[in-house]
Amino acid sequence: MEAEKSETTHIVTKGMRSPEKVMRLARMGSSFQTRLSFMRSLTRRISKEKWRFEKLRFEVDEKGYGTSVYVVHTPERTYSLITFTNEVAPEQRTDRVVAEVWDATFNLFDGIPTEADIKRLSANTPKQEAGRFGPSELVLARANKSLRLFEHVASRLSEGKQPDIELLASVGYLMRTTAVYGSGKFGCADREKISNRSEMRGSFQVELITVYLFRWFTIELVEYVAKQRGGRKAVSLNPEISKFLGIGNATGLGMAPFLIKHPVLIHKWVLARETALSRVVALESHTPESLSLFSKFMFQATQHIAEWNVEDEQQTSRIIKTREDLKQLSNWFANEENINQPLIWERILRFAEANFSLEGQELTVSLLLESHGKLVDELADDMQTSTGIELEPSMSLNQLRELLQKSFNWALEIDFDDPEKQRRFWYYSEEKLEPRFGDRYADPGAEQEMPLAVARDVFLLNKKIKSVSDDISVGKFVQNHPEFRNIVRRVQTVVRFPYAEIRDNIVDAEMRPIDLLRFKLAFFGASKFDPKSELWTRITLFQGAPLPDQFVGNDSDEWAFPFCPDIVAA
């Protein structure tokens, strides 16, 4: 145990932000993408390894309905996006897991599919959760059109015109995914099958390769539909507009349990980001290049945030405050006295912490990392783990009690005798296994609660061990009280990983699941968070990222904080 304790101490004393500060829901729910986000590491890899892209099949009718196969060749392997598009009646359109039809359904296939594979998938992929898949399918997903933008773009292009840039900026994508399933879901390949492949190093790479290919497909699809309508008169999208089109995503509660179930992985993600930040703020001096980059990204972020408009009132006021924070930052940076002193990056962080909202602070963290790629990018290689959650039965109960006091004080301070502190519960609905968030005192099903209430379970464990003799082992304790086996195993594991645990009560009456979603989506690299309630959000993925034919030069990694291209519709 001594080595584990010293690892914790070591991390905290390195000048990193503390877990108590970082792992709170309010701050997690203010996260922004960074250079270490998974989309960013994917596009860096595509560029560095010169992946080749190929349209292998595009058999669709004049309305864009049919079958397509888009392929990516990495240095060692080939992956194929197989997409089925079809017509959907307006009344059947929903973002929910419980939907049954979609504009596009697709798989990422391991290799190049045969005709038999495509035939088999054509009978399953459109059914999504009701279909069955095999280990040759790495991902299963679906998407719906943004009807207003898809139709507008198709119509304008068919007339030989570019789309209205303001409308395009207000949506940001032609299609929006509503689920992207990997890791063995519905019979697809287990993560273990691909985890040792170099191109899959890092988190969620296979899912993001799928989304990246699908984004390319949506742009080609709208251009094709326009061509069918307009014939010779039709034009293609301006490349800068194409680049500005991302892929939308509607994310609900399904993501939330993942964060609780994978504490060591979450630690690795946050540790990488906080290590990166500590490296930047530790720099005593700065270079003209880093100043110039910071200035450039601050400008991009200002433009980007100016174009970030949502209906949600709470998020709107947060965006307005972030815009003010950015203005303050810009003023601070414009003052030569500030930039001519050492430790500029640390002083920027301290200035943000003293003056900005949580969103403003987290945006500043993102900017600090953005301008120091050479210093931080390699940390993206260590954002995965194979460490499981294991029981240490030989530990004494007294040691376990000390661990609780030392590392779970935040949980023990919550009064779970107050019914409001555990009003909410998480469960799987029998309807397509949709994860739902219930009210323990009003809704049925609390007895089927998912075991996600870590703080409450720690509270109950602490209460129980107070009534048990100190001199028995943990093994003996969990044999006598198997209902605590799960939480004991977790406590013993996560004490070695300070950023593993969300230091808040996720069953509190006031808990906002949206904070969990934003935290995870920011690590994906998402932008333009558009909360629709406390339970779900829309986002944009890959907006501004180079398309397959745009990976040229060193600027392929400088697509953070995209903003509307300065193009007037022809």
Place this chain on the structure above:
Amino acid sequence: MKSPEIVLSLNEIMFYFTRAAVGAGLSFGLAEDFGRSSIWIAASGLDPARITSKTLKSLDEAQSSLCASQTEIGAKTVLTPSGGKQLSALFAGPSVCDWILETKEVSDKTQHFVVEKVDHPFLIAAAVGALKSGNWEICWQDSGGTLCNVLTGQNGNWKTSLEGNEIFQQHSPSDVSIKSAESSLFSSKKWIEKNTFSEKNSQDVLESGVPLYESWPIIHKLFSRCLVASTEESHKSGAGAGLVDTD
């Protein structure tokens, strides 16, 4: 050859089997251990539903117990079921694993563990195998009095004296002995001809999935108990994403 009821990924095995055990009455912590045992069985190319469903039913129907007392007599540790019932392997397996992890820190390799009257002896071997903690020999007598053995090795490899369908037929309560084995035993004359499962089985499963046959509905039925019936209210307010999307 008959078609499987379903072919699952290993991730789905963990998901469904863990919750099936909860549905049968196990706490989530023990159920996770059962999920890991089920993955070990599946990764060996065997049908985990066929092997485990009777054990889950025994627990569900209260024929097996989750209560036991553990005593130490010299180098021997004995786990005895309480109340005269047979002991559920779903409880005994994790107890054996905990004992193994504690024993690893003790230099006395003569120590051994005996579980009395286990409802499904092979599941003790599955729990030990899933632990991937070196070489252990697990022995019991089947209903006909034949001595059955499983030997776990490094990297998830294992051997057994059971042949063909015998693995699926180990449903008679029996006393099970677990003791440390020398690593050389794995390649010894005694074990050389025995039925062997290796890392290759696991790779094959990753390439083809896990076929489950006639016992799958039992697992699924128990799993379904962990789901909450959907109401109109929970359909509307309990989940994220918009019910209508015409954006």
